[in-house]
Amino acid sequence: MDDIDRMLIGLLQEDATQSYAVLGKAVGLSSGAAHERVRKLRERGVIRRTTIEVDPVAVGRGVLAYVLVDGSTWMGDTAERLLALPAVEEAHVIAGPASVLVKVRTASTKDLQDILRRIFEIDGVTSTQTIVVLESFFERQVNVD
Numbered sequence: 246m247d248d249i250d251r252m253l254i255g256l257l258q259e260d261a262t263q264s265y266a267v268l269g270k271a272v273g274l275s276s277g278a279a280h281e282r283v284r285k286l287r288e289r290g291v292i293r294r295t296t297i298e299v300d301p302v303a304v305g306r307g308v309l310a311y312v313l314v315d316g317s318t319w320m321g322d323t324a325e326r327l328l329a330l331p332a333v334e335e336a337h338v339i340a341g342p343a344s345v346l347v348k349v350r351t352a353s354t355k356d357l358q359d360i361l362r363r364i365f366e367i368d369g370v371t372s373t374q375t376i377v378v379l380e381s382f383f384e385r386q387v388n389v390d
Contacts, residue, residue: 253286256272310350354377
């Protein structure tokens, strides 16, 4: 990946609806060359998908929490069970005070409590610790610079 690829990724992260002509002009390439570079970035898995950013508060998901999940033994379907909960945005196996870190967004603390109960029902889960976010300073995308 070179500097032009990095610039293209940065531009697409700002606005993925930009035309290849606009992208090409911004990095000094023709629209066809810009299109070819983006295609290759997708093929190599650098660009995994093209999406939009949604304001969670505007769609009724204003409660953000991180849940540390610990377990005595992990059954094979832990990831699938977490994935089946729409409020769970991310799940990561971690080193530290727990086995898994889960990012959850809900409409209310009552809904959060329901999700916590459902997480605790997963086979092997022995404890959870929840951190509720009061305010977010910022959230950042992956920086390719």
